[in-house]
Amino acid sequence: MGVIEYPKDPVLEFSEEEKLFRESVREFCEKYIAPKWVEVDEKAEKDPMAIPVDLIKKMGEQGLFCIPCSDKYGGQGGTYTMATIAIEEIAYADPAVALAVYALLNNGWPFALEIFGKEEVCQEIIPEVAKGNAFFGIASTEPQGGSDVAGIKTRAEKKGDVYVFNGEKAYISGVGEVQKLPWGGGWFLIARTGGEGHRGLSAFAFIVRKNGKLKEGWIPTIYEDIGRHGLTTGGFILENFELEKDYLLGEENKGFYHVMEGFNLARIVVAAATIGAARWLLEKAVEWFRQRKLFGGRSIASFQGVSFKFADLYARWEASRYFVYRAARLADKIYIEKDPNFNPKDLNVPVALAKNYGPETCVDLAEEVMKWYGAYAYTKEAPIFRAWLGPFSYVIGAEGAQNIMRYIIARDIIGREFVQG
Ligand SMILES: Cc1cc2nc3c(=O)[nH]c(=O)nc-3n(C[C@H](O)[C@H](O)[C@H](O)COP(=O)(O)OP(=O)(O)OC[C@H]3O[C@@H](n4cnc5c(N)ncnc54)[C@H](O)[C@@H]3O)c2cc1C
Structure with missing residues (x-):
């Protein structure tokens, strides 16, 4: 403990x-x-x-x-x-x-x-x-923008027993890992098999390397990220990449709906990661408050400008925990227990709340802890900045931008016809 x-x-x-x-x-x-x-x-x-x-x-x-x-x-x-x-x-x-x-x-x-x-x-x-x-991760985002999933351009043409892919994916986690791990791997990838819009998309188990052997037509690149360095982010171009038709996931042209279910599941654990990192940050703050003394031996937590801010962030952490575990329990009802009283759409708002609240709480907390540490935080010896830059990937948008979470909450609570204008 x-x-x-x-x-x-x-x-x-x-x-x-x-x-x-x-x-x-x-x-x-x-x-x-x-x-x-x-x-x-x-x-x-x-x-x-x-x-x-x-x-x-x-x-x-x-x-x-x-x-x-x-x-x-x-x-x-x-x-x-x-x-x-x-x-x-x-x-x-x-x-x-x-x-x-x-x-x-x-x-x-x-x-x-x-x-x-x-x-x-x-x-x-x-x-x-x-x-x-x-x-095995997710490959949805393309260079023209990640939030607009319905606008995906990568095409998969069915030719006999295979789909042939052409296009480009960007900001994809795991591009290095699929090359370095002994077996390989790939992604739950979304590509266009039909017409325009979200009804023309399909999902695939898109394996680019298996049994250590790389497939042809997959041209990767690796980015230099500002944080969470132990996991690669990269992109890839697809030039006539072939995948057997058995790797289609669910139904053809229903990929948009399938990937939204996948996002709901993944976003629960994204938010879980940020409450874990936030707990570490809260502990670093408490340890620091108990040792940092100023103005004649007063703990800096005796200044309410410091301790009240801590109390507010602690409250946000507890609230984030509720959002996260409520969503996880709902996912169990739907997908593990297969309880007929629940269905996948019941996850939309609980998950969006967790993904919206957890990462923002963690990053706001990291910024405050940096300030409470003072100049020491600006040195690499104090690793707080690492717990700021890593979780920030989830505020910037990995697994869905924060505004998209707000959109989902507003859409499902107020009503799609009012929110879409
Ligand atoms: C470290 C990292 C790892 C990633 N890993 C993956 C991965 O493994 N697989 C994958 O598919 N993607 C991955 N992504 C990409 C991620 O999913 C996208 O960043 C995200 O979907 C947002 O897309 P975008 O960055 O193109 O921003 P955009 O979609 O261009 O959005 C830019 C800004 O506009 C706002 N915005 C956009 N649309 C709206 C709207 N309708 N209403 C209000 N505001 C809006 C957004 O909130 C955002 O602030 C990763 C990103 C990062 C940073």
Whole structure:
């Protein structure tokens, strides 16, 4: 247990199994991730392809990927709440969040693959992702803009038994990992198979490298990011890239609806990562308040300009936790328990609240902690800036821009016809 006790909470109650699971993830993270996260971030800052392959493999052995996926596909046969707990703990140990983001992508998107993919395709991909041998993320964004999913231009033409892809994807996580991990991997990719608009899109299990062999027609590039360096971001051009038709996910031209379900799942664990990193930040603040003395030995927390701000941010963190775990429990009702009283659309507002609130709370908190630390925070010796720049990726827009979350909330509460004008 850290400086801040995990809140005792009869409303947001965890089962004994979930508590034990949290403990076991925490122990793993204390041993293997907490001592390494700064090194991982620093190394990959200099060389984006310095991917922590050994650590990813260890995380796979610990069972931190594909947690909600069925054991018949080599998943962990757990719940979405358990995945959420794991991601929160990984981000607490790695507040620069590269490892947490690796893990959240490789929980959310393989689970979406299982919902829409054919059995043989799931059996081929999920076991390799679970072991940490392969990466499976999301490839939606294109250079012309990520928020406008319905405007995607990449085309997939059906020719006999294959789809032939031409186009370009940008700002995609995992472009380096699919090249460096032993098996390879790919993405839940969205491309245009029909006419204009959201009804012309299809989803694919888009594998670019398998069994260590790269497929032709995939031309990648790697970006230099400002944070969360241990996970690569890149882009790729597709030139007559061929994929067997079995890799289509769900129904042709229904990809927009399928990917929106995937986004809902992934955004829960995105928000979980930011509440984990925020807990680390809150603890750094408390430790600092207890030692930093000014004006004749007064703790800086004795100035209400400091401690009231802390109280406000602590409240936002607790609220974020509610949003995150409520959404995770709903995901379990819909996808694990298959409770007929719930359906995928019930996730829209709860998830948008969690994704909107968690990352903004974390980044606002990081900025305040930097100020509370004073000049020391502006040196690389104090790693707070890493917990600012990493989570900031989720305020800037990864897994959906913040305004898009606000749009979803407004649309579903006020009514689509009023909000779209
Ligand atoms: C580190 C990182 C990793 C990423 N990884 C992936 C990945 O793995 N896969 C993937 O597909 N994408 C990924 N992305 C891209 C991400 O999904 C996009 O950044 C996001 O969808 C926003 O798209 P955009 O950046 O093109 O911004 P734009 O869509 O151009 O938006 C720019 C600004 O306009 C605002 N805006 C846009 N539309 C509206 C609207 N209708 N109403 C109000 N405001 C609006 C947005 O809020 C934003 O502030 C990643 C991004 C980052 C930073």
